[in-house]
Amino acid sequence: MQEVLPLKTVGLVVEYNPFHNGHLYHLTESKRVTNADAVIAVMSGSFLQRGEPALVDKWARTKMALFGGCDIVIELPYLYAVQHASLFARGAVAALDQLKVDTVAFGSEDGSIDRFQETIRFMEQNKASYEKYLHLYLQKGFSYPRASSAAYSEIKPPAFNGVDLSAPNNILGIQYCEAVKDLESSITPYTITREKAGYHDPEPGDSAIASATSIRNRLLSEEYSLDDVRPFVPETTFDVLKEFYKTHGQWHQWNDYFPYIQHQLITKSPKELGLIYEMEEGLEYRFKKAVTKAGDFESFMDYVKTKRYTRTRLQRSLVHLLLGTTKKQAGELVHPLRPDYIRVLGMSENGRNYLNGIKKDIDVPLISNASKGDSIPALEKDIQAATVHYLPLVLRGTGSPVREYTAHPIRVNKNEEASI
Numbered sequence: 001m002q003e004v005l006p007l008k009t010v011g012l013v014v015e016y017n018p019f020h021n022g023h024l025y026h027l028t029e030s031k032r033v034t035n036a037d038a039v040i041a042v043m044s045g046s047f048l049q050r051g052e053p054a055l056v057d058k059w060a061r062t063k064m065a066l067f068g069g070c071d072i073v074i075e076l077p078y079l080y081a082v083q084h085a086s087l088f089a090r091g092a093v094a095a096l097d098q099l100k101v102d103t104v105a106f107g108s109e110d111g112s113i114d115r116f117q118e119t120i121r122f123m124e125q126n127k128a129s130y131e132k133y134l135h136l137y138l139q140k141g142f143s144y145p146r147a148s149s150a151a152y153s154e155i156k157p158p159a160f161n162g163v164d165l166s167a168p169n170n171i172l173g174i175q176y177c178e179a180v181k182d183l184e185s186s187i188t189p190y191t192i193t194r195e196k197a198g199y200h201d202p203e204p205g206d207s208a209i210a211s212a213t214s215i216r217n218r219l220l221s222e223e224y225s226l227d228d229v230r231p232f233v234p235e236t237t238f239d240v241l242k243e244f245y246k247t248h249g250q251w252h253q254w255n256d257y258f259p260y261i262q263h264q265l266i267t268k269s270p271k272e273l274g275l276i277y278e279m280e281e282g283l284e285y286r287f288k289k290a291v292t293k294a295g296d297f298e299s300f301m302d303y304v305k306t307k308r309y310t311r312t313r314l315q316r317s318l319v320h321l322l323l324g325t326t327k328k329q330a331g332e333l334v335h336p337l338r339p340d341y342i343r344v345l346g347m348s349e350n351g352r353n354y355l356n357g358i359k360k361d362i363d364v365p366l367i368s369n370a371s372k373g374d375s376i377p378a379l380e381k382d383i384q385a386a387t388v389h390y391l392p393l394v395l396r397g398t399g400s401p402v403r404e405y406t407a408h409p410i411r412v413n414k415n416e417e418a419s420i
Helices: 021-034 058-067 085-098 113-125 127-139 144-155 168-182 212-220 226-232 235-248 254-267 283-291 297-304 311-322 327-333 349-361 377-396
Strands: 009-014 038-044 072-076 103-108 188-193 342-348 410-412
Touching: 009 021, 009 085, 021 038, 021 103, 021 188, 038 058, 038 085, 038 349, 058 072, 058 235, 058 342, 058 410, 072 085, 072 349, 085 168, 103 168, 113 127, 113 168, 113 188, 127 144, 144 168, 168 188, 212 226, 226 235, 254 283, 254 297, 254 311, 254 377, 283 297, 297 311, 327 377, 342 349
Parallel strands: 009 038, 009 103, 038 072, 103 188, 342 410
Antiparallel strands: 072 342
């Protein structure tokens, strides 16, 4: 009998909010450059790294990913997903490491993995100077990303050919590479140059590749219809979006959750609010003052955001408030080396075969049904996050509050893939 060789795998860290043509390009290029047989994606679930509710639920986004060419989609636990860049990256890389992936490929503005590695070595060699300037800029009221970029600029010699740390995907890329190193993982990092649209571009350009931000802006605007995003997403993504909207009649957005935020801020004392994860530096008082003035989420954010309190930081703290996550809970549930479990959201036939081959080598529980993992506190938090995310749909009568307990991984057959 001919020996069956193990599949070569590439890991992707994704949000797919929603999966668009740029993501398809990144996936295809990652598979080509790494010569991978299978693509394993670790995807944020109900709430995302910048502290936003996902536009559609994780099951719809898993379908998009599988139709787009992913072979396995696992969930990045909420307490890693709604985090600053270093913990987000560490949780994602640790999850991929558990699944024995060979490589991880991330999109970046730079596009040279050698420059990323060179930058990390430079930062390590100049750690004391970097941290001194970082502290200085934080004291001046800079946000952490801006302070980090400014500190790096202070210590970087003009001739040094490092990456640009003011670019959002470069920042994440550095964190992925550092996570691989810190975890002593055998994963080899690669980077793929982002095509056309910038990460936060508010409007699509003149190509078929647009940012997820610009696509969401169109979907959430009354000036556009679903058909207006069709040129920028694979047809399979368009079909999933169309099905979701036909069923639920809405997209998830922060304003849907503002009444729950109001309730929490009005009924909790500043002392109680101060226990919430990422509620720092008197933010609880600022929130309580603003909630009595604001009529909707956007006006609330206008009252509270400053140069120091960035929208991302504020939104993350509000997600933790929604879920009642305290500093103590976060400290207990964020494992320094790896997530406490791996939850499979979906797989192809190829992915199923790969999982069957490595199951015995995974060090943490492999969960396919949330009802079987109720003894895992971190998974309980994920279930809470999904249940809260569903609340607007439950109120409309189109969503189920117990869906997380009944959902099983989505499966697709081979040849069901997207194309531009």
